[in-house]
Amino acid sequence: MTASDFKKVFKQLNSKPVVKQKFVKHNKPKARKIGIASKKCERCGRFGAHISSYGLNLCRQCFRETAEEIGFKKYS
Numbered sequence: 001m002t003a004s005d006f007k008k009v010f011k012q013l014n015s016k017p018v019v020k021q022k023f024v025k026h027n028k029p030k031a032r033k034i035g036i037a038s039k040k041c042e043r044c045g046r047f048g049a050h051i052s053s054y055g056l057n058l059c060r061q062c063f064r065e066t067a068e069e070i071g072f073k074k075y076s
């Protein structure tokens with residue numbers, strides 16, 4: 001199981017509905033209101049270095065890659 005999204009396991013479990021039900025009951029991560037796990041990059045799913053200003057919701061790595069496409073300009 002990957003840490004990025006626990007729902008990725010559903011791909012295998014869709015053929016076994018009872019096992020899937022039990023898996024969700026015991027392995028569903030808690031819905032967080034505060035803390036680092038409450039914010040997640042929309043593009044790659046990282047938790048660290050989150051940029052939420054201007055409603056971006058990206059990590060710094062994804063921001064660097066997509067900044068010019070979004071419309072940011074580098075002045076230095």
Ligand SMILES: [Zn+2]
Nearest residue numbers: 041044059062
């Ligand atoms: Zn990212």
